[in-house]
Amino acid sequence: PTAAYDPDNIFAKMLRDEIPCNKVYEDEHALAFHDINPQADVHILVIPKGEYVSWDDFSAKASAEEIAGFVRAVGTVARDNGLVVRGYRLLANIGRNGGQEVAHLHVHLFGGGPLGPMLA
């Protein structure tokens, strides 16, 4: 079971502009920003704007428009940051076993050079 959404998580505070983030993209459904502790030359996080902790939450509760908007935003961020031509990695840590530290759904985008077997 997914824990209840905590509106005090750090990404929620970024969405409310209570703390700064190094923003790379924003639209109605998604926000993207550079990871504060980059694990690759390019390391960007993309989050949906809705209050979802996990992929389970998001896939079950988000509207088709929110889901499409988020998926499109990830593609746009990859394209606009030069990751598409040479390839990149998309990763989501979900829950305790997945090593999720921030309880607002996010995907990691890694790129900018050859990547090792696993990151984050």
Ligand code: 5GP
């Ligand atoms: P998780 O393990 O939850 O998938 O990863 C959370 C990610 O958020 C980590 O890569 C971490 O560096 C990043 N992060 C944590 N706090 C902040 C912050 O305040 N600002 C930014 N830009 N990234 C953060």
